[in-house]
Amino acid sequence: MSPDQIARLAFYVLLLVVIGGAMLFELSGRGGRALRALLLWAVIIAGLAFGYDWWQQTYAPRQQVLENGARIEIPVGRGGHFHLEAVLNGTPVDFIVDTGATSVALSRRDAQAIGLELDALRFSGLAVTANGRVATAPVTIAEFAIGDAVDRDVRAVVIDSELQDSLLGMSYLRRFARVSFEGDLLILER
Template identity: 30%
Template sequence: MSRSELPTTLKLMTVWLLIGLALFLVFKAWEREREASRFQLAGQTVVLTRAPDGHFHWPGRVGGVEVDFLVDTGATTTALPQALAERAGLKPLGTVRTQTAGGAAEGFAARADVALEGGVRAERLPVAVLPNLHAPLLGMDVLGRLHFSQKPGELRIEPNE
């Protein structure tokens, strides 16, 4: 390779890297906007739009750690992945065995302060912490305190009066 070819090659590589970076940033901004549009607050009503994975997600916090809860009306208890529970500083209170959609699971019981976008809070909520759980599940122990209705692709949640 001659000396005159090197600057041209570097220029082309730089242009392609900048184009790739720009496309990446545009995709990330689009992805962030899509995520934000799945949660809306209309007065006291929380409106969740079905995500591409077919589920409803409700953003919140567990002990100060941001989470994206999967709304699970089939779950009796709110369940957290063990890695999340550790980041949130939850302490084991005892062993728990539970039946999940994937079969029997064993983990530990803990108490967590849960705060959901829209002002829904549950202090010292008993939760199941499961080592192989992939996403935090918001169960009927929280959802049962609320009034919710579903339309195609939309879940509306309001405080119980």
């Protein structure tokens, strides 16, 4: 079980203890000191579980770029996805690594953040996603960096939908000699 799943499980168990304890307290009509202390500790532990969950979302370790960009290790994140941060045209962009995606797919928000003019894009392509068919606009990213590994003129598409996360698809992953999984790590090697 991952630390994320353990924290969630602990939270739900504590929530059950707090609610169950409150019900017992009310139903018994005689809330003793021990029960109040137990409930207080349950609330404290639930708060700690919430804090841990928030920390995992905000500050959990991201990828490690090793050997001058020749090896990138990406730990599994929330929901079992692998999240990678790249710098596109000087702007940090968070990606979900998606081996089911054909190409690099940018959300409209990320495309705008890296300096692409959305009004100038021609949404002439079509992509089939889990949410149905969406229009796409082909673009070229001048500089795509993951740590010290820098690629230039990377082809991508901008998705004309409410896509929140940009996707790092196979067109970019094929640049690596090896893409593998080692436990809860995704390894990219050049």
